[in-house]
Amino acid sequence: MVKPYEPEFEQAYDELVSALEDSTLFEELPKYKKVIPVVSVPERLIQFRVTWENDKGEIETNNGFRVQFNSALGPYKGGLRFHPSVNLSILKFLGFEQIFKNALTGLSMGGGKGGSDFDPKGRSDAEIRRFCTSFMRQLARYIGQDTDVPAGDIGVGGREIGFLFGAYKAMQNNWSGVLTGKGLTWGGSLIRPEATGYGLIYYVEKMIEKASNGKETFAGKTVAVSGSGNVAQYAALKLIELGATVVSLSDSKGTITTTSGITAEQIKEIGDAKLKFKSLEEIIKSPTFAGVEYSAGERPWTKFEKLDVALPCATQNEVSGDEAKALVAAGVKFVAEGSNMGSTKEAIEVFEANRASGVWYAPGKASNCGGVAVSGLEMAQNSHRVRWTSEEVDEKLKNIMSNCFDSCYATALKYTAAKDGELPSLLKGANIAGFIKVADAMFDQGDVF
Structure with a gap:
């Protein structure tokens, strides 16, 4: 079933199974255990x-x-x-x-x-x-x-x-x-390029709102973002729009950082240059990037003494256990993945262990589902031979991400125990909520019996 020579798949499998086993799901509904294999x-x-x-x-x-x-x-x-x-x-x-x-x-x-x-x-x-x-x-x-x-x-x-x-x-x-x-002229959907980045921010907005009882927003928060592709670019642009300060972006060769905040103009220049496969090291030679520092071979997670939010948006396993400790030491309260499985097992354990201290972690299967959500909306538009406005698509995306957060949160409360004052585990909530929906369909269709 799970092969030792398939390490990435084994890690994803272990994350799901650990979340399910460390909950009351199998105790309350033992039939779900037979779905795993x-x-x-x-x-x-x-x-x-x-x-x-x-x-x-x-x-x-x-x-x-x-x-x-x-x-x-x-x-x-x-x-x-x-x-x-x-x-x-x-x-x-x-x-x-x-x-x-x-x-x-x-x-x-x-x-x-x-x-x-x-x-x-x-x-x-x-x-x-x-x-x-x-x-x-x-x-x-x-x-x-x-x-x-x-x-x-x-x-x-x-x-x-x-x-x-x-x-x-x-x-x-x-x-x-x-x-x-x-x-867009042959069946594409508006907001699709922006969807994963925008959706990530909409999800974290809900995290901030819930954790602060509606008293806080992104305004004034310092955010470290990794990556410099579509997800990172549009997440950063939405953050700037919401009043946050984006202090980093990265690629496979290094990281750019600035405490004063990366600007929308700089992000547009990065986007244009990335289409030509230029590295950040080449891009920041432009006069537009005066005052921006470049660190070769490094990721952004250990570069700051004070951070509010960390958003891994590059690739899998881009936050190590030691980097997670550095983020917690820097005061990070919200970590959400724009990449798939962006944090190592060790990093996730660090974030989860600090929930009582106000650190809240969201796994990619929840926080970055905005991209595939708008892909689904594109499928719907194609089936009906219609095209929705950007406002319509964006509103539907916001609703999907809001409902996704609510589902993760409610499921975590239902099937997992949290200590007094501890935030519920969105890691467990996301895994359990997604699993139950798929498992119920598999039972109905006779895939499991």
């Missing part, structure tokens, strides 16, 4: 060869994958990742997380994930187009708007989604909402 095995694993021609006329070969993990709540839904690190363990971890994340949105979506070990960095548009065509030639037979609806992820942005969609349409002679993250 079923839900933790993918319904289908697809692996295929992708051969394509580079600009020199040479053949290159990559591995392609799709993990169709669970369809109890709807068509498989989850992104495609193009990155050299892609392997089955990472995709199984992401697909497993996606099952329960999608359940927390309240929309009709199952869980899946896919991608390739292809690296788009340094490739021409023509090479990326040829790769996407070859990749879709293999994937097309396994997906469809009522079967499996992939989206983008690391290395798969609007350009790649366009090439993939065009290849699917040509091969299948079928225009349908088979991919999300599409361009």
Whole structure:
């Protein structure tokens, strides 16, 4: 079931099972225990060869994958990742997380994930187009708007989604909402690029409101953000809009920090440069970044003596146990993941151990579900052949994130014990709430009996 040579998947599995076992769920409703060995095995694993021609006329070969993990709540839904690190363990971890994340949105979506070990960095548009065509030639037979609806992820942005969609349409002679993250003129949804970052902030807004009994907001708070892709950029922009001070961003090579706060103008420049695969080290040479410090090979979590909020928005396991201790020592009260499984097991243990001191941690399956939520809204718009305004989509996103928080909070109160004055565990609440919804559907459909 869980293979020791699949460390990322094993970590995601252990997080779910630990949360369930450290609650009263199995004691009150022992039937749910039999769901674990079923839900933790993918319904289908697809692996295929992708051969394509580079600009020199040479053949290159990559591995392609799709993990169709669970369809109890709807068509498989989850992104495609193009990155050299892609392997089955990472995709199984992401697909497993996606099952329960999608359940927390309240929309009709199952869980899946896919991608390739292809690296788009340094490739021409023509090479990326040829790769996407070859990749879709293999994937097309396994997906469809009522079967499996992939989206983008690391290395798969609007350009790649366009090439993939065009290849699917040509091969299948079928225009349908088979991919999300599409361009606005051909079936895409407004607010989709912003959705994960905005949704993260809407979730943390609810955390702050609940913890302070409605007395506090983001205004005046100091926030450390990691990453510099879509999630980090739009989370930072929304934070600035709400009156917070964003003191960091990062990429795989290093971190930029400034106590005076990163500006919206700087974030726009970073966004434009990242489309050209420039590093932050290159970007901050611009005059716009006067006064911003760059630290090569470092993450932002140990760079500050005083912080209110920490938002990991880069990749998995980007906050270590020692970094979590540094955040707690800096006075952080709210930690929420914009990335998938952004904190190591040791880091999570540090955050959870400090709930009595007012530290509140939200796992990615809850706090970053805004992206897939708007993907679900894009699917709905495609099915009805309509397009909602940005205000309509944003309002629906806010409601989804609010309901997600309320579900996590209420479930934590129901099935877990908290000491006097201790905040309930959103980690346990999110895992239990998502699990119960999926498990009930699996019982109803005869997947478990």
